Amino acid sequence: VNRRIIYNRASVDLDGVPWDTEHPVIWWQNGGWKGDVPDGGWPPMAVDPAATKYPFIMKPEGHARIFGMGRADGPIPEHYEPWETPLVTNPLSGQLNDPAFKIWPDVSGRPQEKGTPDQYPIVATTYRVVEHWQAGQMTRNQPWLVELQPEMFVEISEELAAVKGITNGGKVIVETARGSVSAVAIVTKRFKPFQLNGKTVHQVGMPWHWGYMGLSTGDSANILTPHVGDANTMIPEFKAFLCNIRKV
């Protein structure tokens, strides 16, 4: 269903009148729904109690849940810091990390693979670009796509570039406790340092598509990322880790 907001029939009362009249999402009018595409077209609860359905249509009981069942790290939503974090304590609770996530360095006996904020004060994240797909086996061998995105890069803020003496288009080394990669610096306004517990923290971002073979070769961001899996799905924690960066 092409609705903008999931379970949007919960935004109206039993007669189909929006709870929030100033920002209505959908409303019942002349025997039909107006506004957003309704998440299931059943009438409001009081209009036709026999034919209707509760709005949370993907839950067996049709109701919202306060407790999520069957999760390894507990039923209630909680904020945990990533395995590598610029924080020493969690400002929201006494538990810094998710107690149920899987950490391979602990399993394999390589605790030296964890970086600390004094050595690696910069937050790093990884992402994709539209020109390449995954590790690039196919796209880094396609000349027209290599032309568009020819080299491994790291995006950094103008503020961090000034601190580190990095120029736009210059070569840099990004290091973590696990390894280092060489990349071209893109100095951009799209990254900004942020305030964390009164401390200025810088963030950098890089794609992971490169590797040692193909038409366009370069270091893979996978050299940098930690070996941590989330508590329920083992999805690796490649979106938040600690690094340092220096000019070549």
Add this chain to the structure above:
Amino acid sequence: MAKAALVDFSKCTACRGCQVACKSWNDHLAEETHNEGTYENPPELSASTWTRIEFYEFGNNGEVQWHFRKHQCMHCTNASCEAVCPSGAISHQGNVVIIDQDICIGCGYCVMACPFDAVHNEPPRGTARKCWFCFDRVSEGYEPACAKTCPTGAIKFGERDELLTIAHARVNSLKSNGHPNARLYGENEMGGLQWLYIIDGRPSEFGLPESPQLATHALASQWVGGLITAGVLAAIPFWLLFRRKREMEESSRVGGE
């Protein structure tokens, strides 16, 4: 029947599918490029890169704007390239500007004259080359390759009159939805462009000339200026000669007394 294309940059995501589709349809080789500190590549239009997305980044009071602009030949109604071409290779076919590769002598006048920097001549061929509005596709009733591939619908191809109606409605909609600087570019520039742009900001913020001029627009005044200069330059030696003669006559008269 006047075909044109409308690019709505409020819908462009800079995926650059248009760049690849252009190279694919027109059988162009990839250029060897480097990352120069930007997503933009190749660095310039060239004889084998006929369209390109340009990226412009602005920061206003902590708010970041990232403008994208598709660069290619605009197919001007009053085309500078056509006006300066000495061999007659450049002509309008309908409202599309075409360079006849068999007649072009590679002099490069059009490269210099284009106000949009859209024509290039480079080895190995050396003739001037640019976007030809996928003339082979369009004349068979298909849309240009870039418009065909555009996944967000930012590039629309159709009748120019209809596109202008769509464009004005879209600009008004953007203006009333928090984009007061939205405007249409290309309706009247250079006598009307066949590539119409909806931009949210000043043309210069999208790498476009604010008021593009025909390369030959100052030709008449330049000719008059040239003739006056030539006349003055021709007169000076005579004036000097006659002044010297007059001075000699005057001094001889003084000496005689």
